[in-house]
Every structure is written in structure tokens, then in C-alpha cells.
Amino acid sequence: MSLALREKLIFDYSRPGRGARGQWPPVPAGAAPEGIPAGLERRTRPQLPEVSELDTVRHYTRLSQLNFSIDTHFYPLGSCTMKYNPRACNAAALLPEFAGRHPLAPVTHGQGFLACMYELQEMLKAVTGMRGVALSPLAGAHGEFAGVAMIRAYHRARGDLARDEIIVPQAAHGTNPATATMCGCVAREVAVGADGDVDLEALRAVVGAKTAGIMLTNPSTLGVFERRIEEVARIVHQAGGLLYYDGANLNAILGKVRPGDMGFDAIHMNLHKTFATPHGGGGPGAGAVGVSARLLPFLPVPIVERGAEQPLYRWLGERELPQSIGRLTGFGGNAGVLLRAYVYMRMLGREGMRRVGEYATLNANYLSARLQQVGFEAAYPQRRASHEFILTLKRAEQDYGVTAMDVAKRLLDLGFHAPTTYFPLLISECLLIEPTETESKQTLDAFVAAMAQILREAQEDPEQLHGAPHRLPVRRLDDVRAARELNLIYQEAGG
Amino acid sequence: MSNIPADLKYTRSHEWLKALPEGIVEIGISDHAQESLGDLVFVELPEVGRSLAAGEACAVVESVKAASDIYAPVAATVVAINAQLAEAPELINQDPYGRGWIMRLKPTAQGAPSGLLSAHDYQALAAAG
Numbered sequence: 332m333s334l335a336l337r338e339k340l341i342f343d344y345s346r347p348g349r350g351a352r353g354q355w356p357p358v359p360a361g362a363a364p365e366g367i368p369a370g371l372e373r374r375t376r377p378q379l380p381e382v383s384e385l386d387t388v389r390h391y392t393r394l395s396q397l398n399f400s401i402d403t404h405f406y407p408l409g410s411c412t413m414k415y416n417p418r419a420c421n422a423a424a425l426l427p428e429f430a431g432r433h434p435l436a437p438v439t440h441g442q443g444f445l446a447c448m449y450e451l452q453e454m455l456k457a458v459t460g461m462r463g464v465a466l467s468p469l470a471g472a473h474g475e476f477a478g479v480a481m482i483r484a485y486h487r488a489r490g491d492l493a494r495d496e497i498i499v500p501q502a503a504h505g506t507n508p509a510t511a512t513m514c515g516c517v518a519r520e521v522a523v524g525a526d527g528d529v530d531l532e533a534l535r536a537v538v539g540a541k542t543a544g545i546m547l548t549n550p551s552t553l554g555v556f557e558r559r560i561e562e563v564a565r566i567v568h569q570a571g572g573l574l575y576y577d578g579a580n581l582n583a584i585l586g587k588v589r590p591g592d593m594g595f596d597a598i599h600m601n602l603h604k605t606f607a608t609p610h611g612g613g614g615p616g617a618g619a620v621g622v623s624a625r626l627l628p629f630l631p632v633p634i635v636e637r638g639a640e641q642p643l644y645r646w647l648g649e650r651e652l653p654q655s656i657g658r659l660t661g662f663g664g665n666a667g668v669l670l671r672a673y674v675y676m677r678m679l680g681r682e683g684m685r686r687v688g689e690y691a692t693l694n695a696n697y698l699s700a701r702l703q704q705v706g707f708e709a710a711y712p713q714r715r716a717s718h719e720f721i722l723t724l725k726r727a728e729q730d731y732g733v734t735a736m737d738v739a740k741r742l743l744d745l746g747f748h749a750p751t752t753y754f755p756l757l758i759s760e761c762l763l764i765e766p767t768e769t770e771s772k773q774t775l776d777a778f779v780a781a782m783a784q785i786l787r788e789a790q791e792d793p794e795q796l797h798g799a800p801h802r803l804p805v806r807r808l809d810d811v812r813a814a815r816e817l818n819l820i821y822q823e824a825g826g
Numbered sequence: 827m828s829n830i831p832a833d834l835k836y837t838r839s840h841e842w843l844k845a846l847p848e849g850i851v852e853i854g855i856s857d858h859a860q861e862s863l864g865d866l867v868f869v870e871l872p873e874v875g876r877s878l879a880a881g882e883a884c885a886v887v888e889s890v891k892a893a894s895d896i897y898a899p900v901a902a903t904v905v906a907i908n909a910q911l912a913e914a915p916e917l918i919n920q921d922p923y924g925r926g927w928i929m930r931l932k933p934t935a936q937g938a939p940s941g942l943l944s945a946h947d948y949q950a951l952a953a954a955g
Contacts, residue, residue: 814867
């Protein structure tokens, strides 16, 4: 943790006239750039902080030291796959020949980049068992949108216009029903049984002539593998619907099972999660989509194709794929993220992919077993965990008045990022824990020791937990008041 | 244990129903539901006059933990909403069966709505969940 326990706002360092003049743009004072209508010219100076270069560097360096990050802390944030991203991926993506390439440069000038993108498409097809892949979606939710838009386009192309219902299991990611709605569909919820699997009777009751498709995560957000996935696929396909795979949890099955073999028609892959790009700060991401044969014509453009003659690699657009759902971004996607994913997959190879799946699962099951040994309660103790698992603090809440939030806040004091809390909504007082495949046994054991200490404190000194965190620059935030009385206006210190 | 008044009807999705004069039904969420959600910070209400299908999501209650839909227990028209909740969502936490009521509905069909739970049956559901 940092030496500075508090850091002022950048505005508090501001002094009139201070700045790094050598870095100012060469605009003559008082002159507006040409072409701006007089009515739109600014009359007052912008309210920017006036600080020296050194003050600026120190301020942001100190802020970065106050953060929890993968580079400093274990980060078991369930469903988010906060794993370590090898530095080599970044180094290759930052090569000047990649970083300096203009997206409008002729394809003859970017054959190396296009070759990487083509091979990335091919590797993603191989690892998911899908027939085609498009790389352009910029995030998971964007990929979901592309997937459901393709499902709609498929039904429309067949003249099957009544299909506007997307089935979403209770345990789904919150983005799934949002995606269905954004694509003009109605989300229909289907229940999940006590064992965590989709309730097949409820599914049979809800499918029909209006079913466009179902959106599933497998393993689900409950951290368990949907065992009857082939039966789910049969029921939905027989009703004329298609299957969408939310790839948020892909690291759990990498190299082991392929969504294409399970019967899925569309999938998005969070390359920034499974294939190692720093994430969690709001971007940039990459939500590549994969499709089965029947959705191939509808893939978003552009796609990279490899031909027989020079130049070998070229973009395919609307002309080559007239039934495409179109362009989801101005160019080919987030090039930097895609390159990092490419390098990561190349480094892993087929063997490494399997190890990702094996260690993601092994780490989760080891951690789950150890935490149950020290007295925590698993939400699905009878099920083997996939890459993540759920603890419920329901009993601790009843017995000691200690909530999942108290445990999460206390973990911060002990040097661990908190797991996901209060999600999935099905389980009360829950922690969703994903250790990821990149953590060592020693780190997991240290986390178990911290959790055991917290459980002791819950029994002996619950006040300690209600007040946590005690050792961080910011204490427990009043999130209720912050939501009820939203106030985002900066006020000068002491003002 | 949460408070479950014996004179109300309940749904599996944790709404309560109170019969008012002239066939009007008042809707809110149960004490158990407000307790599970925690401190509410926002309530989205339907427009008065909107007609609802049975089971249609028509309002949203949001706490710091979660956002949750409120479903119309019967096909009905919205005749009144508790506008105070816009400024004071905490009324649902403080008084879920009284000042925390959410909306009043005029059911489309005559007669008692079906598929509702008695206080006794809802007690069992709340204890299990």
C-alpha cells in the first residue's frame, strides 16, 4: 500500500499561470482556430487545473498507488476473470509497425496485421467449434448485440417474422435480457432448478412459435456446468429457435469442450477476459463473435479473408457478404486488444489452452473446498465448481448479523480485492469467487487464511466487520446516501 | 421473522395485494422483499391509465444491491401511483404495507384474481427463500 494515504484532487494543486509551457500547443494567444462560427467561440477560459508537469506526474502516480490492481493484489472478482495478462502480449501489440498502422492504410501496407487477424479468427473457430468468426465487436455486450441481431436476421431471411422472444435463464448475466430488448425482442425468463441447471419442464413450457432463441452461459453464473445442455439445445432447436452462448465464462472450458459441439449457433468471446488483455477499467475490450453454418451469411463486417494470390489477406465487406447485419464499428475492431489476444493464443498453443481450463477449474474447486473446511457455506455444495463458485453468508447474517458486504469490505483491509457481492440475485448474501487460472496455491492459501480470520471476527467481534475497511484511504462509503442524493459537483477543499 | 399481515394476499414474486372499495386493488412489496433488497434508492412507477397484462413487469424497485421488477398480479389498468416514492423510496423500507404502497389497479376481469397466496402460504415461501 502507498505511503500517501490521502491524495488531493488535481484542482487543489492548481495555481494561476502555472503549467508546462513547453508542452502547450502552438496557438497564438487570443486567436480562435479558423472556421468556428463567432457565436460558438468561448468567451471565458476553460476551468482546467493549472499545474506543473511534476505535480501532475506525482498526483497520478500517487492515485495509481491507492488502487487495487492485478499487478498488486489477488482479485477474485467472480464472473470478471481478473487474471494476469502476460507482459509479452502487450510488448508485441505495441510494436511500432502495429501501433503506427493507420486503419485506412491500403491492405498491401498491413499484410502482417491482417495475417494476425486472419489467424486469430481461425484459432477462435478451432477453440470454440464454430464455423465463422468476426472480430469487430468492441466489448462483450456489443458481441451479444451482434449475436442476437444475427439470430433475428436469420429468422427474417426465412420469412419467419413472428419470432421475437429470447429466452433467458434466471441465472443469466444481466446483459442478456438487456441485449434481447435492444434487438427488439422480448425477454422471457426460464427458471433454474435447485441443482443450478435449467428447469427443462419450464423450458418446454416457454418455447414455441415465437421463440427466436435462448441465451445461455455455460458454465452458468452459478459456477456450475449445465449438464443437460444437449437436451436444452434439442428443445430449443425443435421449437425453431437458435442458441446463443454468452462466452463470459469461456476460460472454464477452454481446450475441453466447445460451444459448437454443444449445439450453439452464436457465441461471443470476451477476448479481454479469456485471452488476456487488461480490463476492468471500462475498456477497451473485444467481443468477437462466432457462428454456426446457418448464421455464416449474417456475420458483421469486416472479416479478414485469405486468398490464393497477392496480397494474400483482404477485408470482406458488404459487397461480399450482402446479408451481413452490417458494421458495428468504423474499422475492424480494437486492434490492440485483438493483437494481444493473438499473441496470448500463440504463446499458449493447444496444450496451454487445455491448461487454462484445467487450472481455472482446479483453482476454483480447491478454493471452494478449503473455504468450506474453514466454515463457509457453498451455495451448491453438491455440485463441482467450474471456474467460479458461490458462497452464501446467509447463516452468518442470521447468527452474527454479518453480511456479505461486511466480509467484502474487511477483505480489502487484509490486502485482497473483494469478490463479486450480491450477484447472482438468486442466492442471498452471496459472494461470487473466481480465483482464475493464474494464481498459485500459496496465494489461494493466503486468501483462505484471511477469510478464516474474518469468520472468527464475525463470531467474536462483529463490530470490527461492520466498520471495515479500517486501513484504506477511504472508509466505508454510504452507498445508500450516494444513490439517493447524487452530487457530482466539484467543490474546492474547505469550500 | 418478517411481518406478513394475515388480511393480505401475496404473489410468488413477493408483491402484496389489498382489496380496496369499488374493486380497486392496492399493490406493494412484502416486508420480506424489502428486507432482502435492502435500502431502496429508486422506484420507477408506471403511468396512470396504462393497461397491464397479468404478469407484466410494470415497476422497478432498485436498492444498492439489486434492481427488481414489480409484476402486475392481474390484468388491470393503473388507476393511481404512490408519487411520494419518487422522492422517498425509503418509505417502502419503513412501512411496506402502509405509506410504502406502490400502485392501485383496477382489474380488467370481475371477481377475485386467481393464483394468489394466502399469508400462511406466503410465510412458507418466504421462509424457504
